[in-house]
Amino acid sequence: MTSTRDTLVRELYLMRFSWAMQDFPKDKQVVRELRSEIDVAASEVGMRQAVADLGHPRVLADGYLSELRRPVPRWTTGAVWGALAVGAVAYLAVAYAIGTMDTIGQMGGGTLERAFLGATTTFTHDDDAMSVASTFTWQVLVFYACVFTVPFLLGARVWRAWAKAPVGRPVAA
Amino acid sequence: MDEPRDPQLLKGVLPMLVLALLTERESYGYELVTRLHESGLDDLSAGTLYPVLNRLERDGQISSRLVASSAGPARKYYLPTDTGAEQLWSTARAWQQLAVTVDHLLARATPKETS
16 A cells, blocks of 8 residues: 555656646646556555656656657747736736826826827826726737737747658657 | 667667567566566666657557556556557668668777777
């Protein structure tokens, strides 16, 4: 029976392996099969040795990916790039709003309107209220979609989706 | 003393060796690692073999079946398919031709060992 410690060692390894395998087709099945292989090896040489024999999880995942013999898109990396780009734009928007509010306050208070891609943003800072209100337009929606999509596609190396296996070698079923 | 082996050399022939061993008799993953060690590839790790098994199965060159074991978890046994047997035959022939050429070239290029 597998001890709690052995289970932790195995699952920690599989978690790191699984993260590196996210872009591999049917990666969940590979992780399931590897778990079984680890258990079999552990029943013969112990869990620590069984896991050590696999090498670094990233290197093992690279082994699986290289056996595909064609580059695969990195969707996870693309999603991270897209999220970072949207986050950066959101951060700049908030920084701009705070700076504008501060400036209005320093100038004695009042209301200021700014337009961007058809959306009007109203900054108010006086003795009674402090607020930022904005309308929403389809142009702004398209802008944010582009801010996410372009880095997502570049980060994912989307062109790899059309890559084919080299001629003269068996093609994956 | 044996020279250290370039991993790239092994990588190219490992699928052929796996098919050859499985032709002798079916084996599960860790047993194959042990058999390869016993055959002289003692620096081969399980992490090198499992991706190859996965690819051979995906390409339809080997098939697998789960066998329950009284000594632990169920083992996944692999066996070459007809496609795998054909592939082994053709790769082995290509390997033998290459080996003859390489031996011939090396015999001319490397100094002979004195006994």
